[in-house]
Every structure is written in structure tokens, then in C-alpha cells.
Amino acid sequence: MADFIQLFINGLALGSVYALAAIGFVIVYSATGVVNFAAGQFVMFGTFAGVAMLANAGLPWPVGYAAALLAMAAFGALFFIVVYLPLRTSPVVTVIIGTVAVGIVMQNAALLGFGSWPFRLVSPLEGITIDIGGAAISAHAAMVVVVTGLLVGLIWLLFYRTALGIGMRAVAQDVEAARLMGLNVNRLLALSWMLAAVLAGIAGLLLGPMWFADVNMGDPIALKAFAATIIGGFGSLPGAIAGGLFVGLTELLGASYLSSAYKDLIAFAVMILFLLVRPQGVFGERIQDRG
Amino acid sequence: MLSTDKLVVAYGGSVALHGVSLRIGGGETIALIGANGAGKTTLLRAISGLNPVRSGSIHFDGRPLGTLASEKRVSLGIAQAPEGRRVFPGLTVEENLILGTTPWRRWGQSPAKDLERVFDLFPRLKERRSQLGWSLSGGEQQMLAIGRALMARPRLLLLDEPSLGLAPRLAEEVYERIRQIAAAGLTILVVEQNTVLALAVADRGYVLENGRVVLEGRAAELKQDARVREAYLGR
Numbered sequence: 001m002a003d004f005i006q007l008f009i010n011g012l013a014l015g016s017v018y019a020l021a022a023i024g025f026v027i028v029y030s031a032t033g034v035v036n037f038a039a040g041q042f043v044m045f046g047t048f049a050g051v052a053m054l055a056n057a058g059l060p061w062p063v064g065y066a067a068a069l070l071a072m073a074a075f076g077a078l079f080f081i082v083v084y085l086p087l088r089t090s091p092v093v094t095v096i097i098g099t100v101a102v103g104i105v106m107q108n109a110a111l112l113g114f115g116s117w118p119f120r121l122v123s124p125l126e127g128i129t130i131d132i133g134g135a136a137i138s139a140h141a142a143m144v145v146v147v148t149g150l151l152v153g154l155i156w157l158l159f160y161r162t163a164l165g166i167g168m169r170a171v172a173q174d175v176e177a178a179r180l181m182g183l184n185v186n187r188l189l190a191l192s193w194m195l196a197a198v199l200a201g202i203a204g205l206l207l208g209p210m211w212f213a214d215v216n217m218g219d220p221i222a223l224k225a226f227a228a229t230i231i232g233g234f235g236s237l238p239g240a241i242a243g244g245l246f247v248g249l250t251e252l253l254g255a256s257y258l259s260s261a262y263k264d265l266i267a268f269a270v271m272i273l274f275l276l277v278r279p280q281g282v283f284g285e286r287i288q289d290r291g
Numbered sequence: 292m293l294s295t296d297k298l299v300v301a302y303g304g305s306v307a308l309h310g311v312s313l314r315i316g317g318g319e320t321i322a323l324i325g326a327n328g329a330g331k332t333t334l335l336r337a338i339s340g341l342n343p344v345r346s347g348s349i350h351f352d353g354r355p356l357g358t359l360a361s362e363k364r365v366s367l368g369i370a371q372a373p374e375g376r377r378v379f380p381g382l383t384v385e386e387n388l389i390l391g392t393t394p395w396r397r398w399g400q401s402p403a404k405d406l407e408r409v410f411d412l413f414p415r416l417k418e419r420r421s422q423l424g425w426s427l428s429g430g431e432q433q434m435l436a437i438g439r440a441l442m443a444r445p446r447l448l449l450l451d452e453p454s455l456g457l458a459p460r461l462a463e464e465v466y467e468r469i470r471q472i473a474a475a476g477l478t479i480l481v482v483e484q485n486t487v488l489a490l491a492v493a494d495r496g497y498v499l500e501n502g503r504v505v506l507e508g509r510a511a512e513l514k515q516d517a518r519v520r521e522a523y524l525g526r
Contacts, residue, residue: 163396166386170379177377180339182365182394182443 015248016148022240024196031192038103040222046204076197121208233281322493370445380425391442
């Protein structure tokens with residue numbers, strides 16, 4: 001039982017990271033219609049922003065975390081200007097290839113800057129464990145779950161309780177009508193990219209102490225986040241959360257109770273099953289074409 | 292208040308407006324009538340800055356609008372209830388209305404009074420305030436589109452085919468509300484295929500054919516005009 005509790009909490013923590021990555025992915029997709037294949041590299045950038053600020057620059061962790069997230073917000077804005085704006089009237093295939101290409105560039109930029117040797121990003125709660133039902137839970141894993149829960153609450157407040165968030169939803173639904181409401185559409189689209197980048201940054205900072213900070217970590221995360229959005233429902237925020245947690249839990253429980261060689265089998269098998277049987281996912285939204 | 296001078300708008304190679312000139316004085320209600328494809332919607336879109344102007348000009352309060360962005364025109368006081376209503380389907384009635392306050396609302400300013408005024412005008416919207424946009428009937432969506440435009444506190448209200456797709460009874464109800472809004476002193480430019488309804492509320496009217504103004508005058512005179520009666524009033 002103690003083993004199970006420990007695995008369950010760790011699975012929730014890993015799932016939380018996938019969920020955050022998936023939420024960022026969904027925010028960008030619903031606001032701009034772009035399927036961002038560089039989403040995994042955004043998370044990797046988040047981890048390495050943490051490495052740069054905490055390990056390399058030696059900043060105390062609250063300052064270092066804030067600096068890393070500010071850098072991610074700036075990166076989101078840069079991505080909006082350099083990648084999204086020039087491509088926004090291009091055919092969808094061009095945009096997909098564009099984000100794949102930028103993802104490769106990001107990965108190699110990280111390789112150039114940090115080398116192929118993995119780093120260890122130390123958690124502020126390093127070495128602390130909490131006893132729950134006889135299971136020793138790492139305080140970091142518990143913090144990941146709590147922080148993700150708080151963030152989900154904040155995101156909900158933003159989108160449903162503030163004029164800014166309602167405006168972002170309006171832009172996602174009808175750009176031209178949004179202009180007629182007096183909304184500054186470009187500013188809101190830029191904010192969507194920045195929000196996605198910051199969420200990926202938080203995911204990266206939280207993931208760093210759980211994995212090694214490795215320049216190749218982006219691809220597995222992108223695959224898991226992608227599986228999470230398909231299982232949960234493409235374009236759905238509750239779906240991204242549920243899907244992320246599911247993928248994280250099956251990964252850790254599967255590794256322990258089945259075989260670590262097949263730990264990813266369950267999540268991807270379920271994803272394929274959903275694609276075949278219920279492509280709109282658990283919280284499926286109506287599939288609609290964008291004008 | 293608003294004037295267009297020899298306005299030319301084209302989509303690629305095809306010209307939709309061939310030099311349209313019209314003027315709207317403060318407090319007037321103007322009907323723009325004409326058949327499908329005459330260029331009525333194109334003109335409203337050009338005024339709101341959604342279609343680029345090829346030549347000619349639009350002046351609002353004596354000031355040329357040039358290439359001013361749509362959202363800035365809303366801030367100047369030009370609000371539009373567009374063709375097809377364009378209610379945000381995934382937002383509630385209240386959220387749709389609150390979005391309309393974007394041009395004037397700053398931190399700490401409450402939209403409550405404006406909301407109340409719109410709910411007084413369209414009580415149905417109050418009953419449906421927490422329903423999502425897509426779940427409304429056509430008539431309710433039209434009321435929401437007009438109410439949302441009013442939330443911007445406009446000085447010029449542009450209405451594109453407010454009767455389109457509505458049962459006659461409902462269309463009359465919507466026009467009764469437009470009459471009330473006009474009576475309160477707001478300047479209105481209404482585009483309409485239903486000539487009877489439009490000329491009943493308007494002070495003056497313009498008839499648009501193939502992108503040109505072919506006739507203009509007082510609404511009462513247009514109603515009696517032989518060409519209008521034959522082409523648009525079915526007699």
C-alpha cells in the first residue's frame with residue numbers, strides 16, 4: 001500500500017507536468033489555431049532557463065524562478081513575432097513544418113549553449129520527505145501537485161472571471177467580431193503565446209528536479225502532452241488536465257507493476273484507442289473548421 | 292457626423308463599391324436598402340475598418356478615418372451589429388455584453404448601468420444572461436448583437452440586416468426596439484433588404500444597386516417612389 005501511495009503521488013506529479021505542457025499547447029491551439037510542435041522544446045527551455053538562473057548564475061531560488069519565467073514570457077512574445085506573425089496566413093501544413101523546424105532550432109540552440117551532458121536542477125525542497133500512510137513522499141512531488149492545482153485555479157479565474165481572459169476566449173472564437181468589440185486582437189494573441197510559454201516554463205522548472213535536465217527531454221514531453229490532449233479532447237482545458245494526469249499515472253504505475261520497458265505502452269495504446277473510437281476525446285468539443 | 296466620399300472598395304479584381312457618397316447627420320436614422328450583393332454589407336464593413344478602401348474617403352466627426360484599425364474606430368464611437376450577428380458562441384450572454392464595454396471600460400469602472408439599460412430594452416436577454424451564445428434563438432442572437440453594440444456607448448450604430456432570418460413577428464419586434472433606440476437620440480445606419488421595415492423607422496434612405504447609389508431621399512418620399520415600389524416593395 002505504501003508503495004502504491006508513493007507511486008500514485010509521483011505519478012500525479014509527473015502527470016501535473018504533462019498537464020501544464022498540454023494546457024499551454026491547448027491555449028495556443030484554441031487562440032491561434034496553431035498546432036505547436038515545438039511545445040516540448042518550450043518545456044525543455046523552461047528547465048534550462050532554471051539551470052541558467054539557479055545553477056549557472058547562482059541566483060537564490062525565488063529570484064531565479066521569477067527570472068526564468070520572465071525569460072520564458074519574453075521568449076513567448078519573441079515566438080509570436082518571429083514565428084507566428086509571418087506564418088499566420090500560411091496553409092496549416094506550412095505552419096506545422098514551421099513549428100517543427102523551430103523546435104529543432106531550439107533543441108540545437110540548447111545543445112550549443114549547454115552541451116549534451118545532462119544537468120541536475122536542484123529543487124528548493126531537495127531531500128525533504130513527507131510521511132503519508134507509511135509512504136515516504138518527496139516534498140517536491142507534493143509541491144508539484146499543489147502548484148499545478150493552484151495554477152489550474154488561476155487559469156480558470158483568468159479565462160472566466162477577468163475581462164482579459166474573456167477577451168482571449170472571444171478572439172479564439174471569432175477574430176473579426178472581436179475587432180468589432182474594440183479588442184486589440186494582436187495583443188491578445190501575443191498574450192496567449194506568452195501565457196503558453198510561461199506555463200511550459202513552470203512545467204520545465206517543476207520537471208527539472210524529477211528528471212535530468214537534458215537537451216533531448218523535449219520530444220518525450222511533447223509526445224506525452226500530445227497524447228494527453230488527444231485522450232482528454234483536443235482543444236479542451238479540462239481534457240488537457242485529465243489527460244495529463246492519466247498519462248503520468250499510467251507511466252509510473254505501468255513501469256512498476258508491468259514492466260519499465262513497456263511503461264509508455266498503456267498511455268499510447270489508450271491514445272490510439274481514442275483516435276479510433278472517440279477522436280473527440282473525453283471532454284470532446286465539436287470539431288470545427290477555422291475561417 | 293459620418294460621410295463617405297466617392298468610396299471605392301474592391302475584393303481582388305472585383306469592385307464592390309463604385310464611388311459611394313453619403314452623409315449622416317447627428318441623430319438621424321438612415322436606411323441603406325438594395326438587393327442582395329448591392330454592396331450594403333461591404334459599405335458597413337468599410338466604415339468599421341474591416342474592408343480596406345481602394346480610393347475615396349470616410350470622415351467621422353469631420354476627421355478622415357484613413358486606415359485606422361477597427362478597434363480604434365469602436366473607441367471613436369462607431370459600433371456595429373454585423374451581418375450574421377456574430378455572437379460569440381462559447382461565451383454567455385452576459386460575457387458577450389461585457390465584451391462590448393471594451394472601448395471605454397477601465398479598472399474599477401462598472402458596466403452595471405449599461406447592462407441594466409440593455410436588459411430594459413431586451414428583457415429576454417436578462418432571462419438568458421448565463422446561457423451560452425450558441426444556444427440562443429435567431430431573434431435572441433440579434434437582440435444580443437444589438438445590445439452588445441450598445442454596450443460600447445456608441446455615437447453611431449451600424450446595423451447589418453437585423454431582420455434577416457427572423458419570423459415577421461420577431462422582425463417587427465426587433466425594429467420596434469430600433470425605433471426606441473433612435474428615439475433616444477442615437478444616430479443609426481441600418482442596412483436592410485426588408486425595405487418596408489427599414490423605411491418605417493428611417494428619416495432618410497439611400498438605395499444601392501451594383502455598388503452605386505441610385506436614389507436617395509426622405510424615407511416618406513422613397514416609400515412613394517415608383518422605382519422603389521416596383522423593385523423593393525413588390526408593387
